[in-house]
Structure formats: C-alpha cells, structure tokens
Amino acid sequence: MNFELKKPGFSKNRVSGPNAPCPMPHAQCPMPNSRFAPILALMLWSGPVAVAIEPEPILVAQDNSQTAPLLQQEGSLSPGDRTLDDGKLYDSYSFQGRAGQTVTISVESDEFDTYLTLLDADGEKIAENDDSAGNNNSAIVATLPEDGSYEVIVNSYNANGRGKYALEVRPATEADIRRAAADRLYQEAKQLRGQRTPESLRGARDKLEEALLIYRELGDIAGEALTIYSIGTVYFDFKDKQEALSYYNQALPLYRQAGDVSREATALNNVGWVYSFFGEKQEALSYYNRALPLYRQAGDISGEAITLNNIGKAYSDLGEKQEALSYYNRALPLSRQAGDISGEALTLNGIGLLHSNLGNKQKALSYYNRALSLYRQAGDISGEADTLNNIGAVYSFLGEKQEALSYYNQALLLSRQAGDISGEAVTLNSVGLLYSDLGEKQEALSYLNQALPLTRQAGYISGEATTLNDIGLVYSDLGDKQKALSYYNQSLLLSRQAGDISGEAITLSNIGNVYRDLGDQQQALSYLNQALPLAREAGNKEKEATVLHNLGKVHYFLGDRERALSYLSQALLFDRQTGYKAGEAATLNSIGEVEFVLGDKQQALSHYNEALPLSRQAGDKGREAIILNNIGEIEYSLGDPQEALSYLNQSLPLRRQTGDKGGEAKTLGNIAKVKRARGQLEEALNNIEAAIKIIENLRTKIASQELRTSYFAQNQDAYEFYIDLLIELHRQNPDRGYDGRALHASERARARSLLELLEEAGADIRTGVAPELREKERRLQQRINATASRQSELLSGEGDRAEAVNKELANLLRELEEVRGEIRLSSPGYAALTQPQPLQLEEIQKQILDEQTLLLQYSLGEERSYLWAVSKTGIATYELPGREEVEKAARNFRDYLTIPSLRIRGKRAAQIAGALSETILGPVASQLGDGQYDRLLIVSDGALNYIPFAALTIPKAAREAASVPKPLIVDYEIVNLPSASTLEILRRDLRDRLSSAPKTVAILADPVFDAEDDRVAGNAEADVAIEPIEPKEPEQRKPELAIRGVLERAARAAGIEWRRLPGTREEAKAIMALVPPGQRQEMLDFDASQEMAKNPELSQYRILHFATHGFANSENPELSGIVMSLVDENGSPQNGYLRLHDIYNLEFGAELVVLSACQTGLGKEIRGEGLVGLTRGFMYAGAPRVVVSLWSVEDRATAELMAIFYQKMLEENLAPAAALRAAQIEIWQQKEWQNPYYWAAFGLQGEWR
Structure with a gap:
C-alpha cells in the first residue's frame, strides 16, 4: 500500500489509535521516549490512502515546586x-x-x-x-x-x-490531567447519547468504558460510580433491561462507599424506572421507596419530588388512582420549592391524565393547560409535545375531532424536533385513531403503521401493545376479523409483559368483540369476563363502560335480554359521567336493539333517535351508519317501507365510506327486504346477491375454520332470504331457472368449511411452514389429549376442579385453532389453493347423478322450508313447513327410536314415523312410487341430520292404499351427503390416486379399557372362548340376546367407565373369516391401540374397520372420537383416545372407513355447516365413504349387522351402500330385531359407487 501524508485536519472521517509507548526495544525506537499510535484497519478498496496525523492536546503537569494555589x-x-x-x-x-x-x-x-x-x-x-x-x-x-x-x-x-x-x-497534577481526560470522555459520551442513534449509543458506551478504566486507575470512586451508572443508562436506551439493571446495581455500593447519598438515591430511582418501564410496577415501587428517604437525607427536594411523581405514576398504572393522586399532590409543592419547572409540569400532566382516565375531562384539561405553560417556560419541548397529545386526546374523546387534530399536529412537530421517538409514536397512534373514528380507515392504518416501528425502536412495550391493539381495531372495523385477532393477540402478550392492566382489559374486550361478531358468543363471554375486573382495577371508567357495553351485547346475542339491559344501563351511566358521547351513542343504540327484539319498537326507536345526534356530534360515522340502519329496520317492521328505505339509503354510503363491509352487507340485506315488500323483486335480488358476495368474501379472510363456520352460521338468514326470494321469482317466472338458482344458493349456504377442508386435504399445507409452528400444534394436541383425559376422570367428581379443567380445555382448543389459523396464513400450499365453488344445477346433474339416483335436498327456513328433488334430467321444488315444525317432528321420531320407554310403543312409533314421512317425503311421493330410482341421495338440514331416512316409511301416495307401511330402505339405497358439492371433491380425490391400496381390510376391535381387565398381565384368567359368528343364511340367523346382556357402545352418563364390548371380537372374527390371510390385519386387545390406529401401514388397506366405543362431543367436536386400548399389557395407563384432531393428521389410502361404534355420525350441529364430527375427519384423512352411527348401538345386533354387511361386500361384490342396505333389510326381516333401533343407526356418508 502507498500512504500519502496530509496536513492535520484533512479529513474528519478518520480512524484514530491510542497514544502508547513505543513497543520496540529502546535501541530500535526512532526517537527516545517516542509515543506510538498504532492502527489496525481492513482496507476496503485499492489505491492511495490518506493518513492524517495531528497531535492530541497535551496537558502538562506543573513542576512540583509550583503547587501553590493561584x-x-x-x-x-x-x-x-x-x-x-x-x-x-x-x-x-x-x-x-x-x-x-x-x-x-x-x-x-x-x-x-x-x-x-x-x-x-x-x-x-x-x-x-x-x-x-x-x-x-x-x-x-x-x-x-x-x-x-x-x-x-x-x-x-x-x-x-x-x-x-x-x-x-x-x-x-498528573492525576488532575488523567481525571480531566476521563471527564472529557464522559462529556463526549453524554453528547453522543443525546443523539439517540444505535451508532451514537455504541460510541457513548465505548467512551464510558474508556473513562471507567481511568477512574479506576485513579481510585476515583465517585467517578467510577457515575460512569458505571451511565453505562447502565446507555443499556436502558438499548432497551436491554438486564444489562441496565446489572450496571445500576454495580453503581449502588460505590455511591454508598463514596458517601454520595443523592446519587445513590438517583440510582435507586432509575432502577425503579427500569422495572416500571418493563411492566414490573411492584418491583419499581420497592426501589422508589428506598430512594425517597435518601433524597430527604441529602436534602435533595428536586429528587424527592421526582420520586414521589414516579410513585404516583406507578400507582396510577396499577389502577390505584386515589393513592396516585396523593403522591402527585405531595410531589407538586416540592417541585415548585426546588424550582424544577419541568418536574412540576410532569406532575401536573400526570394528574391530568389521572383525571382523564377517571372521566373528569374538563378537570384534566385544566391540569394539562397548566403543565403546557410550564413546559414552554422551561423550554422542554418533549414534555410540551406529550401534553399537547394528551389535550388532543381529550378533545377527540369529546367529539371535537378537528380541535384534537390541531393539537396532535403540534405535538408531532415538537416530538420530531426533540428526537423523542416514543412521543412521536404516541401522537401518530392518536392521529390514527382519530381518522379511524372519522371512518377513514386506510388513513388510520397509515398513521398506525408509522407508529408501530417507532414504538419498537424506542423499546416502548406498552406503546407497542396499544398500537397493535388499535391496528387490530381498524381491521376489525374493516371486517378482516382474522387479521384483527392476530394483532390483538400480539398486543395482549405485550400488555401483560408491560403490566398495563388498562391496555390488557381493552384488548381482551376487543378480542371478545371479534368472537361475538363471528358468532362464538361463549368465547366472547370468556374474554369479556376477564376484561371487566381488569378495567375496574385500572380505575378507567371509560374502558369499564366499554367492557360493560360489550358484555351487554353478548348477552343480547345469547338471548338473555334482561342481563343485557342491566350491563348496558351500567355502561350508559359511566358514558354520561365521563362525557363520552361516542360511547353514549353506542350504548343507547344497543339498548334500542334489545328493546326491538323484546317487541318494544317505539322505545327502541326513541333510543335510536337519541343516539343519532350524539354519534354525529362525536364524529363517529361508523356508529351513525349502524343507527341509521337500525332505524330503517324499525320503520320497515312498523309498516313504513318508504321511510325505512330513506334511512337505509343514508346508512349504505356511510358503511362504504367507513369500510364496514359486514355492515354494508347487513344494510344491503335490509334494503333487499324492503324492496321485496314493495314488489321490486329483481332489485331486491341484486341487493341480496351483493350482500352475499360481501359475506363470502369476508368469510375467506378468516383462517380459523371454526371461526369461519360460526361466522357463516351467523349470516345464514341472508341465504334463507335469498332462497325464499328466488323461489318467489320462480313461481312468477317458472321457465327462467330461478329454481336451479335457489338450489345453488342452498349449496352455497351449506358445508362450505367441509368443502374447503377437503380441498385443503389434497394439498400439504404444512410444508414450508415454520417448524416451531408445527411443533406448537403438536404440543397443543398432546396437552388437549391429556387435559381431556383428566376431564373424563372428573366428570362425576369435584365441581370446582372439573370446572377448572373445562376452562383449561376450552383455552387449549382455542389456542390450537389459532395455531392452525397461523399455519394456514403462513402456508405456501394454502395460499395456492383456490376456494372450491359449490356446484350449480347443471353440474350436479352431470357430475353427481345417474339415471337411478334421485337427490333430495332440504333447506329449513323460519317461515317455510324447501325440498328439491333433482334427477339426472329434471328438478322439482316443494315447499315444506317452517323449521320449528319440521324439527319438532324429527326430534319426536328420533326419541321414539332411541328412548327405550318410547321405543316399545310400536304403534305410536309407527304413527310418528308416518307423520314425519308425510311431512318431508309426502310432496315428492309421485317420484318415489314409480320404481324409477334405486337410490336416494339425502342432503339434510338442521335436526333432519339426526334421523335415519332409512327408517322412514314410504309416503301413502307412493304405495298401494292397503299395503302395510314399510321402511324406505326396502326400496332404496340411502346415501347421506353434507352437500352435493362435497361428493364431487371426494370423487376427484379418489380419481387422483395413483393406485388403490393393495390389501383388503384392517380391523381394530375389542380394546382393553381398564387395568382390571382379565387380559392384563397378572389378573385372574377368566377368559371365555368367543366363537366367531360364521356367515349364515338369513333364515338361520337369530339374535343371541342372552349372551353377555345388552352392551352399548357409549358411556351413557358422566363418570361411567368404558365397558368391554365382547361382541366386537365376534364381529372382527366374522369379518376376518371372509378375507384371505394375506389381505387382512386383525388388531385385538392391546394391539387395538391409538398407536396402531395412527400407523402409516394402515394406508395399505382399502377398508378400515373400528369396532369399539365412540363418543360425540356436541360442544367441542374436536374432542369427539373413538376409544382404543387405555392400558398396556401391564395395566399401565396410556392415551387411547383417537380424537377428531388426531384423525385430521392421519393419511389413509382407504376407500371405506367403518366406525362400528356408537354416535360416530353425530357431532355439533351448526347452522349452515351441518354436523361437525368424526365423518369429516375421516374424509379429510382420505376416506371417500364412511359408515357411521346415529345413536348408541346394541352390541350383538351390530356384530350381526356387520357380519352380513361384509359378506355382501366381499363375497357378493356389492358396493358399500348396496351391501349396507341388504344387511339392514335382513336384520329388519327378523322379528326380534325388526325395530329400527337395531338396524337403522348406521348410514353411509359419501361416495356410493
């Protein structure tokens, strides 16, 4: 390298080296006593390099003979x-x-x-x-x-x-000069720290560390203490809590050693501030209270005032407002006495904020304005900006948005001027909220997204939590509930980390609102019940009113109108006390909604009219739109469609302006109702189709399938109206295809989540997902299994413990659903999926039906229901009674099948079955009696999902007058489907398989449920040889009712242990006898385990057969499942529950799964989705057809039925649906088992071919 020597000061950007003694032997040094400044540098380019040499200022110690003071x-x-x-x-x-x-x-x-x-x-x-x-x-x-x-x-x-x-x-002296060098380094570090950049902070730290070495060399304890303390402050600026605390705590004993009481107090005070900043308020208070007497001992009234102020703020953050006010009032005169103008302003600002949180807005303004004047007098622009922001927040709260914006803009300029990034973030957040209130959601997001990185840069945890919460709020208003939940959950963690109970309360409340809007009221209630005590503890009346209001709304949706009004009345009182006009408008509106449902329409209208000007005064356009919509609804119900339309047409543009997509859909739906009432059917059709388009678009933005389903269920009224309107148009114009469009609307309204799950099953959505997310899912599943097992053990035990476990289980299930939502959102495979579209009439006829198959699709409505009978070439639409009448008849029929005391009343049971048959099959009797069809595809709705159509009698009009009623199964194969569109995806996936499984059948049966079982090692041998049921001719088969009694395959009551099912062993042996040895696998006893059920080797079998107990959880379908061996060979407990969430993770090559267990066809009935249970889990795992049961089945009858079923399939080569029909007919033909209870529980879902 070539070096060029330049004059001193040539470049300000240079590398400097230390002034050190010559490192070479004395004789080799160029000059005696020379000093070296070596530099080691990596050259980043070639060519000439300038080296600037200039002398350090040299301070020369004086001759010791001249030490007299000058x-x-x-x-x-x-x-x-x-x-x-x-x-x-x-x-x-x-x-x-x-x-x-x-x-x-x-x-x-x-x-x-x-x-x-x-x-x-x-x-x-x-x-x-x-x-x-x-x-x-x-x-x-x-x-x-x-x-x-x-x-x-x-x-x-x-x-x-x-x-x-x-x-x-x-x-x-020499020591003075060294100390001066250390002092200079300290001052340079102080200047660098003031720049607040990462580079300047690192530079400050380095200079302080240099100074520290000198102070230690001189034995200067006070300098050492100050420098260590200052290094801690730099680490605090880096938001490195542990390093900051470490240095502060090193400084403390040095201050004590130096006898510097005031500095010791300051160090204690700052340790407290670090703990407070990171949310540990109680720990902060302990340090503040140690600092306070030291300041008093030192006579440092300014330090005492600052500490009293800090104690007040800590108590305010903890919600102890009166205690906080007491400390603020003690700090105030001391700040004045010390002449600390900024300190006085800080305390006044804190008192103002306290009064603002208590709802005393005018009093808060008075304190803020006094603080503002003092900050300006002191030239403290950062404090001035903070106070201007607080004043703006009050004006925004009072509805004076433009005045608020003026203060915010002043605050923003000053925060930037002061380099106060946390203050800048707070103001940007405030401006964002203001624009959100004004309905300008995108502008709001712009400001909030500017604030977020600043809060992170500043390490301002509670500020970051607030901004995340507010971004979530905007997305919720925009209808993107999944994104809102994501931001809320991030906010919640940070609020808890920061110890911000007020922020935690409002975020919990907002999460509750999301679940409420998506239709999950119980989950909403859980969050709101957590939020209320926190809001009260924080002493924030405004937030308490918000939580009370939201609780009122949830109880309204739960149907508890009185409790709803109680909560809303409490909220209204606080809204008025605090002068919160937007809150008062919202609460008055909600009270009106409850009164409307209770039938007090005039009182509701009065409250709406009271709320409307308040919402306008507050500048809350979103609320204004809601109230206008509600007034329109009331006017329509009062018989004034013209007035209703006037209000609805005012609401609609506001809904669009504020980006409230869900609200827009609701208002469009209401406009459609009014126009239909006025005879404007085509216009009504356009409005309701626009509303449904929005609903379906919003639905796709929800990653959680559970929340998608509840959201869709909440919007089923729109589809019901849509179908009803299309049928009305069909009656007026029978040749224009409205009936086919109505059928398509019915398809769009049902089992959409199942369609998506089946579409998702074909894509590996977990590939490309972060391993930690997949691991989190796995751990949650394990915890759910363990907790569910504990729940089973406590069902008949202690109430409090059982309740605690129930709560824990609900939280775990929610977490699992959230994690799965995150997996979907982050999955490349999921992102590539297209939304499966429900089939239209022509597609159903072409792709689903053949000439021998008739589709019967039901849609239950509040006033009227519909049945479509669709063949390969035609469609007929029939009107049925309303939902309540149909479901009452269906439940009555099921009771007479399953309740022993009713089942024995054969004549009455037959009448009940006949009545239901006439109601739901009578209209289509003409198509059932001509022998044209061999198969019925049933797409049920509501309570019809719980009944076996096979056991319904053929309607009178479809049979000869004198003939004895016979079950539908005698003339037809019965196949159940969640929707017609489901079958197309099942068939496509089956077609896409490269090859079919090579082997025939694998059976898991007769598991071991408890350690007392004779099969466990060491127990007394009392095994009874069980002979397999040999397939016999029909006339030879007789039920062996005396053998081992009547065992049912479910636990009927809480706390009952799972009992052994010997019939399942007979069942397995009978099936195995039909299959060659190399084509079968039999897993009995301990081999019938959860581990074996999950074994990938089972994908080699075309048929999987589970013969054991089953259980359906109607509250949490994820917990439904089948029971495998619960103990091992030594009697040690093991997880034997194969639950729905386990099944979702399996991959089967099976073409048929048979669940020869009780209630495996049941689940949670969700409007718009149907039964959510084990069937969809096995379909997701790859089975195109599943045989399941609708009730707790009789052990021996089931064994007999299954033996015949498999004989028909494996020996006579019948398709599964035909084989099941043949088996059920044979059981029905036997007098002892003729009652449908014994044979009708099982049905086939999915592909019949």
Whole structure:
C-alpha cells in the first residue's frame, strides 16, 4: 500500500489509535521516549490512502515546586448578585496565568449544583464544566494559551440555585490531567447519547468504558460510580433491561462507599424506572421507596419530588388512582420549592391524565393547560409535545375531532424536533385513531403503521401493545376479523409483559368483540369476563363502560335480554359521567336493539333517535351508519317501507365510506327486504346477491375454520332470504331457472368449511411452514389429549376442579385453532389453493347423478322450508313447513327410536314415523312410487341430520292404499351427503390416486379399557372362548340376546367407565373369516391401540374397520372420537383416545372407513355447516365413504349387522351402500330385531359407487 501524508485536519472521517509507548526495544525506537499510535484497519478498496496525523492536546503537569494555589475563595450566591442572561445568579473572579501553564479549577458546594466557566482576557470561553464525577461540584483542567489575566465565573446549574461555595485555582497534577481526560470522555459520551442513534449509543458506551478504566486507575470512586451508572443508562436506551439493571446495581455500593447519598438515591430511582418501564410496577415501587428517604437525607427536594411523581405514576398504572393522586399532590409543592419547572409540569400532566382516565375531562384539561405553560417556560419541548397529545386526546374523546387534530399536529412537530421517538409514536397512534373514528380507515392504518416501528425502536412495550391493539381495531372495523385477532393477540402478550392492566382489559374486550361478531358468543363471554375486573382495577371508567357495553351485547346475542339491559344501563351511566358521547351513542343504540327484539319498537326507536345526534356530534360515522340502519329496520317492521328505505339509503354510503363491509352487507340485506315488500323483486335480488358476495368474501379472510363456520352460521338468514326470494321469482317466472338458482344458493349456504377442508386435504399445507409452528400444534394436541383425559376422570367428581379443567380445555382448543389459523396464513400450499365453488344445477346433474339416483335436498327456513328433488334430467321444488315444525317432528321420531320407554310403543312409533314421512317425503311421493330410482341421495338440514331416512316409511301416495307401511330402505339405497358439492371433491380425490391400496381390510376391535381387565398381565384368567359368528343364511340367523346382556357402545352418563364390548371380537372374527390371510390385519386387545390406529401401514388397506366405543362431543367436536386400548399389557395407563384432531393428521389410502361404534355420525350441529364430527375427519384423512352411527348401538345386533354387511361386500361384490342396505333389510326381516333401533343407526356418508 502507498500512504500519502496530509496536513492535520484533512479529513474528519478518520480512524484514530491510542497514544502508547513505543513497543520496540529502546535501541530500535526512532526517537527516545517516542509515543506510538498504532492502527489496525481492513482496507476496503485499492489505491492511495490518506493518513492524517495531528497531535492530541497535551496537558502538562506543573513542576512540583509550583503547587501553590493561584486563587482560593469562599463565597455564596445570594439575592442581589449579578445575573446572567438566563437570570441565574453568578460571581466572577480573576487570576494571573502563564502561557502553557496547566491549571485545575474546582468549585465545591453542598447547597447548590455548581457551574464553572473559564474566560480569557478578551472574554472568550476557554472551558466550562457543570459536573465533576456527577455530583454538585464542578472542575476544569485547562492549559492556558498565553500570559495574562483570566476570569472564572461561578453560577448554579439550576435557575434558582443559591448558597455557599469554595473556589480554588491551582497548578494541575498528573492525576488532575488523567481525571480531566476521563471527564472529557464522559462529556463526549453524554453528547453522543443525546443523539439517540444505535451508532451514537455504541460510541457513548465505548467512551464510558474508556473513562471507567481511568477512574479506576485513579481510585476515583465517585467517578467510577457515575460512569458505571451511565453505562447502565446507555443499556436502558438499548432497551436491554438486564444489562441496565446489572450496571445500576454495580453503581449502588460505590455511591454508598463514596458517601454520595443523592446519587445513590438517583440510582435507586432509575432502577425503579427500569422495572416500571418493563411492566414490573411492584418491583419499581420497592426501589422508589428506598430512594425517597435518601433524597430527604441529602436534602435533595428536586429528587424527592421526582420520586414521589414516579410513585404516583406507578400507582396510577396499577389502577390505584386515589393513592396516585396523593403522591402527585405531595410531589407538586416540592417541585415548585426546588424550582424544577419541568418536574412540576410532569406532575401536573400526570394528574391530568389521572383525571382523564377517571372521566373528569374538563378537570384534566385544566391540569394539562397548566403543565403546557410550564413546559414552554422551561423550554422542554418533549414534555410540551406529550401534553399537547394528551389535550388532543381529550378533545377527540369529546367529539371535537378537528380541535384534537390541531393539537396532535403540534405535538408531532415538537416530538420530531426533540428526537423523542416514543412521543412521536404516541401522537401518530392518536392521529390514527382519530381518522379511524372519522371512518377513514386506510388513513388510520397509515398513521398506525408509522407508529408501530417507532414504538419498537424506542423499546416502548406498552406503546407497542396499544398500537397493535388499535391496528387490530381498524381491521376489525374493516371486517378482516382474522387479521384483527392476530394483532390483538400480539398486543395482549405485550400488555401483560408491560403490566398495563388498562391496555390488557381493552384488548381482551376487543378480542371478545371479534368472537361475538363471528358468532362464538361463549368465547366472547370468556374474554369479556376477564376484561371487566381488569378495567375496574385500572380505575378507567371509560374502558369499564366499554367492557360493560360489550358484555351487554353478548348477552343480547345469547338471548338473555334482561342481563343485557342491566350491563348496558351500567355502561350508559359511566358514558354520561365521563362525557363520552361516542360511547353514549353506542350504548343507547344497543339498548334500542334489545328493546326491538323484546317487541318494544317505539322505545327502541326513541333510543335510536337519541343516539343519532350524539354519534354525529362525536364524529363517529361508523356508529351513525349502524343507527341509521337500525332505524330503517324499525320503520320497515312498523309498516313504513318508504321511510325505512330513506334511512337505509343514508346508512349504505356511510358503511362504504367507513369500510364496514359486514355492515354494508347487513344494510344491503335490509334494503333487499324492503324492496321485496314493495314488489321490486329483481332489485331486491341484486341487493341480496351483493350482500352475499360481501359475506363470502369476508368469510375467506378468516383462517380459523371454526371461526369461519360460526361466522357463516351467523349470516345464514341472508341465504334463507335469498332462497325464499328466488323461489318467489320462480313461481312468477317458472321457465327462467330461478329454481336451479335457489338450489345453488342452498349449496352455497351449506358445508362450505367441509368443502374447503377437503380441498385443503389434497394439498400439504404444512410444508414450508415454520417448524416451531408445527411443533406448537403438536404440543397443543398432546396437552388437549391429556387435559381431556383428566376431564373424563372428573366428570362425576369435584365441581370446582372439573370446572377448572373445562376452562383449561376450552383455552387449549382455542389456542390450537389459532395455531392452525397461523399455519394456514403462513402456508405456501394454502395460499395456492383456490376456494372450491359449490356446484350449480347443471353440474350436479352431470357430475353427481345417474339415471337411478334421485337427490333430495332440504333447506329449513323460519317461515317455510324447501325440498328439491333433482334427477339426472329434471328438478322439482316443494315447499315444506317452517323449521320449528319440521324439527319438532324429527326430534319426536328420533326419541321414539332411541328412548327405550318410547321405543316399545310400536304403534305410536309407527304413527310418528308416518307423520314425519308425510311431512318431508309426502310432496315428492309421485317420484318415489314409480320404481324409477334405486337410490336416494339425502342432503339434510338442521335436526333432519339426526334421523335415519332409512327408517322412514314410504309416503301413502307412493304405495298401494292397503299395503302395510314399510321402511324406505326396502326400496332404496340411502346415501347421506353434507352437500352435493362435497361428493364431487371426494370423487376427484379418489380419481387422483395413483393406485388403490393393495390389501383388503384392517380391523381394530375389542380394546382393553381398564387395568382390571382379565387380559392384563397378572389378573385372574377368566377368559371365555368367543366363537366367531360364521356367515349364515338369513333364515338361520337369530339374535343371541342372552349372551353377555345388552352392551352399548357409549358411556351413557358422566363418570361411567368404558365397558368391554365382547361382541366386537365376534364381529372382527366374522369379518376376518371372509378375507384371505394375506389381505387382512386383525388388531385385538392391546394391539387395538391409538398407536396402531395412527400407523402409516394402515394406508395399505382399502377398508378400515373400528369396532369399539365412540363418543360425540356436541360442544367441542374436536374432542369427539373413538376409544382404543387405555392400558398396556401391564395395566399401565396410556392415551387411547383417537380424537377428531388426531384423525385430521392421519393419511389413509382407504376407500371405506367403518366406525362400528356408537354416535360416530353425530357431532355439533351448526347452522349452515351441518354436523361437525368424526365423518369429516375421516374424509379429510382420505376416506371417500364412511359408515357411521346415529345413536348408541346394541352390541350383538351390530356384530350381526356387520357380519352380513361384509359378506355382501366381499363375497357378493356389492358396493358399500348396496351391501349396507341388504344387511339392514335382513336384520329388519327378523322379528326380534325388526325395530329400527337395531338396524337403522348406521348410514353411509359419501361416495356410493
């Protein structure tokens, strides 16, 4: 490399090296006593490099013979002394010095914080200092430039400082010079820290570490303590809590050793502030309370005032408002006494914020304005910005949005000017919320997204939590509930981390609102019940009112109108006390909604009309749109469609302006109802189709399948109206295809989540997903299994423990659903999926049906229901009674099948079956009686999902008048489908398989449920040989009712243990006898385990057969499942529950899964989705057809039925649906088992071919 020497000062961007002794042997040094400054640098480019050489300022210690002081003076600052331009008192002194002489100038005082300035003869400043080793004393070490007179000025650092001091000027010693170097490094670090950039903070830390070495070399304990403390402060700026605390705690004993009580107190105070900043308020209080007596001991009233203020803020954050006010009021006079204007302003600002949270907005403004004046007087622009922001928040709360925006804009400029990024973030967040209130959601997001990175940069955890919460709120208003939940959950974690109970309360409340809007009221209630005590503890009346209001809304949706009104009345009281107009408008509107449902329409209208001007006054356009919509609904119900349309047409543009997509859909739906009532059917059709398009678009934005389903269920009324309107149009125009469109609408309204799950099953959505997410899902599933097992054990035990486990289980299930939502959102495979579209009439006829198959699809409505009979070439639509009448008849029929005391009343049971048959099959009797069809595809709705169509009798009009009623199964195969569109996806997936499974059947049967079972090692042998049921001719088969009694395959009551099912062993043996050895696998006893059920080797079998207990959980379908061996060979417990969430993770090659267990066809009936249970789990795992049961089945009858079923399939080569029909007919033909209870429980779902 070539080096060029440049003059000193050539470049300001240079690398410098330390001033060190020559490292070579003395003889090899170029000059005696030379000093070296070595630099090691990586060259980033080739070519000439400039090296600038300039001397460090050299302070030369004086000859020891000249150590006499040049000046010694005791004095005092007192009223009457001269004043500087800023009003501070000062004294000045002169001394004579020589060129090149290095002097130490020091001033000490126990009564005020000193400040020193050295001037030359012309009054030019040579040096100044306000802090020697961080205490009240000051010191300057300087080399005098020339002979002559010099002036020393002594003044106070604070505005009104006064008292005695001692001044000395003397020749500098070597120690003075080293200390001066350390002091210079300290001051340079202080300046760098003030720049607040990562680079400047690292530079500050490095300089402080250099200074620390010098202070330690000199044995300067006070300097060492101050520097260590300052390094801690730099780490606090880095938001490194542990490092900051480590350095602060190192400084504390040094301050004690140095006897610096005031600095010790400051260190304690700052440790408290670190804990407070990171949310540990109680720990913070313990340090504040240790600092307080030390400040008093030191007579440091300014420090005492600051600590009292900090204690007040901690209590305010903890919700103890009166305690906080007490400390603020003690701090205030001390700040004034100390002349600490900024400290006084800080306390006034804190008192204002406290009153604002308590709802005393005018009182808050009074304190804020006093604080503002003082901050301006002190020149504290950061404090001024904070106060302007707080004033803006009050005006925004009071509905004066433009006035608020004016204050926010002033605050924003000052925060940026001060470099206060946390203050800037707070104001940006406030502006974002204001725009959200004004309905300008995208503008709101713009400001909030500017605030978020600033809160993170500042390490401002509670501020970050607030901004995340507010972004979630905007997305919720925009209808993107999944995204809202994601932001809320991030916010919740941070609020808890920061100890911000007020923020935690409002975020919990907002999460509750999302679940409420998506139709999951119980989950909403859980979150709101967590939020309410926190809001009360925080003492924030505004937030308490919000939570009370939201609780009222949830109870309204749950149907508890009285409790809803109670909560809403409490909320209204707080809204009015705090002057929260937007809240008052919202609560009055909600009260009106409850009154409307209760039938008090005039009172509801009165409350709406009271709320409307308040919402406008508050500038809350979103609420205004809601109220206008509700007034329109009431006017329509009161018989004034013209007035209704007027209000609805005012609401619609506001819905669109505010981005409220869900609200827009609701208002469009209401407009459609009004236009239909006015006879404008085509216009009504356009409106309701626009509404449904929005509903379906919003639905796709929800990643959680559970929440998608509940959201869709909540919007089923729109589809019901849509279908009803299309049928009305069909009656007026029978040749225009409205009936086919109505069928398509019915398809769009049902089992959409199942369609998506089946579509998803064909894509590996977990590939490309973060491993930690997949691991989190796995751990949650394990915890759910363990907790569900504990729940089973406690069903008949202690109520409190059982309740706690139930709550834990509900939380785990919610977490699992959230994690699966995250997996979908982050999955490349899921992102590539297209939404499966429900089939239209022509597609159903072409792709689903053949000439022998008739589709019967039901849609139950509040006033009227519909049945479509669809063949390969035609469609017929029939009107049925309303939902309540049909479902009552269906439940009655099921009761007579399953309740023993009713089942034995054969004649009455037959009448019940006949009545239901006439209701739901009678209209289509003409198509059932001509023998044209061999198969019925049943797409049920509501309670019809719980009944076996096979057991219904053929309607009178479809049979000869004198004939005895016979079950539908006698003439037809019965196949059940969640929707017609489901079958197309099942068939497509089956077609896409590269090959079919090579082997025939695998059976898991007769598991071991408890350690007392005879099969467990060491138990007494009492095994009874069980002969397999050999397939027999029909006339030879007789039920063996006396053998082992009647065992049912479900636990009928809480706390009953699972009992062994010997019939399942017979069942397995009978099936195995039909299959060659190499084509079968039999897993009995301990082999019938969960582990074996999950074994990938089962994918080699075309048929999987589970013969055991089953259980359906109607509240949490994820917990439904089948029971495998619960103990191992030694009787040790093991997880034997194969639950729905386990089944979703399996991959079967099976073409048929048979669940020869009880209630496996049941689940949670969700409007718009049907039964959510085990069937969809096995379909997701790859089975195109599943045989399941609708009730707890009789053990021996089931074994007999299954033996015949498999004989028909495997020996006579019948398709599964035909084989099941043949088996059920044979059982029905036997007198002892003729009752449908014994044979009708099982049905086939899915592909019949």
